[in-house]
Amino acid sequence: MNKVQVYLVVALVLALGVAAFAVQNTAPVSIYFLLWHFKDISLVLVILGSAALGAFSVLMAGMIKQLKQVSKVKELQAENKRLKQELDEKSQVEEKSHDHTEGPETGEDLDHKSEEKEQ
Structure with missing residues (x-):
């Protein structure tokens, strides 16, 4: 049995208990x-009205709690989308700068070649 089914069974048992209690207490009362x-x-x-109001x-x-959670989820999804776009933009900028710095030979390659010639 999953969680929802357990809640429904408990709610049904409580509702039956309230109904049985209410039916057994039928006397007229004054309410202030x-x-x-x-x-x-x-x-x-009075009993059924109180239970319904509760x-x-x-x-x-x-x-209210559910609406706040939905609002928070939408806010976080929008922030996540914005951050992903920023990350993509930065990745593209790094790729472009990386492409420009790569040449046929870098300064390090030239150092190794000059060392090889000296030997």
Whole structure:
């Protein structure tokens, strides 16, 4: 089983657990949150609503992280492309300068020939 399948199985088990808990707790409750007041709302709705809100929050946080990673990858790919172009340009310049310095005989070759003549 791969990682994604394990996550899906765990998520399914947790969802079933929340659903079973919610169905067993059906009493009406009053909810106070900041300026809002909900009177005699089913506890099932509170439990399922809280679970859904938590899942949505995790989804949004994951998407934000994913978007930042995609942005960073694009930035690094652009930098990599730029650096490769710089490297290619420098390689071409070195090849051209290397081609110009190579002649039929370099100064070192002439030194060896003059030593051979002396011997």
